[in-house]
Amino acid sequence: MRIRNFLEIDFFLFFAALILTVFGVLFIYSSGVTSAGVLVSTEYLRQIIWGISGVIIALVLVLLDYRRIRDLSVWLYLGTLALLVYTCFFGRLVNGARAWIGIGAFGIQPSEFAKITTIIFLARYLADSGREANDFFRFFVSCLIVLVPMGVILLQPDFGTSLVFIPILLVMTFVAGVAIRYVVFLIACIGLTVILMVLPLWQSYIIRSSSSSLAFLSNIRFTAIAILGLTVIGLIALFGFKKYKKRYFYWILYSAAVGVFSFGASFMSHSVLKDYQIMRLIVFLDPDVDPQGAGWNIIQSITAIGSGGLTGKGYLQGTQSHYRFLPQQSTDFIFSIFTEEWGLLGGLLVFGLFLLIILRLVRITRTTADPFGAYITAGLSGMYIFHFLINVGMTMGIMPITGIPLLFMSYGGSAIISAMAGIGLALSIHVRRYLR
DSSP states (O other): OHHHHHHTSOHHHHHHHHHHHHHHHHHHHHHTBOTTSOBOOOHHHHHHHHHHHHHHHHHHHHHSOGGGGTTTHHHHHHHHHHHHHHHHHHSEEETTEEEEEEETTEEEOHHHHHHHHHHHHHHHHHHHHOTTSOHHHHHHHHHHHHHHHHHHHHHTTOHHHHHTHHHHHHHHHHHTTOOHHHHHHHHHHHHHHHHHHHHHHIIIIISOOOOSTTGGGGOHHHHHHHHHHHHHHHHHHHHHHHHHOOHHHHHHHHHHHHHHHHHHHHHHHHHHSOHHHHHHHHHHHOGGGSTTTTTHHHHHHHHHHHHTTTTOSOTTOOSTTTTTOSTTTTTTTHHHHHHHHHHHHHHHHHHHHHHHHHHHHHHHHHHOSOHHHHHHHHHHHHHHHHHHHHHHHHHHTSSOOOOOOOTTTSSOHHHHHHHHHHHHHHHHHHHTTTOO
């Protein structure tokens, strides 16, 4: 039976992840070479060890029946949550975030594994609650399951990693059949929050206007008045809907709720975000605001990608990385090195491999008879595609810098092991897709 399991795995999914992992090792090695051709980093050796460990874990998961982790999902979720809380107080402080724990040179980032355990626990809840349950309550509990680890990660503070939980929630609840209006509600809240948060920064730092036309958005008095006014409108609409059963009252209440949550969240963001995180948003709007400081990363990344042309400069022939113009080049900006040396065609190859992974996960989701397995692969697809879009978009200057790694390729043991564990889960589900 075990040999049969290996023969029935989705080889397209497995080898797409494996090829991306090999690419990662190659270009982590390249990132450690100086302009004089001297290798000054051994990161690639550690990445090889982590990559092999990840592949072994993935293959072991194929042998295990994924349905056995259903009963363990609560403990896995609570265990990683406990690790996240421990990390907040006793973790290592790296780049302003207390997100790592470990002894000596060995360390792990619990937030990477929390994404997988949250997906598993949320999949169990959605499968157990069933489509016949009250949609609002089902969506509310799903939000709680996701927001608890997300909130703890924000306290570290690791803003980038916390964002990954949002697409996981949206994709899984959508696939689980939760009413689309609740999914759209969350998307609308996030979108309006970002707009309300960015507009005052845009006025202050980009157009450098002293006018108060947009500054009022970050004023506590205006925020309080706006929230109070929208709350009153929402309550009146709720009364009207209960009494007269008119749909337009429902949508007035819906819109008022979006406004209340968005104004509250945008105001809180100005208090919670660190100075360097605010600068990341500002330089995303205009990198030339601080070209020698916070804007340097984006400018150099775009330069590296553009200089690669169609076919690239050749492996180990990059200049931006070898002359050390790119910061965090083995982690956040690995795609910049890749496209500088392998060009547009190499970049399209990475695009194609990630697209293949997403399409195979979607196929598994659609063909799996067991809802628990289908929801897991749906969550994994949301996680992988978000990591890809944000990281690659960041290197191209079309997304703000968030510190989200490019899964399988960026340097980091926790990231690649959790990513390969996700692939192993998907392969296990694929092998048993006709079982319930």
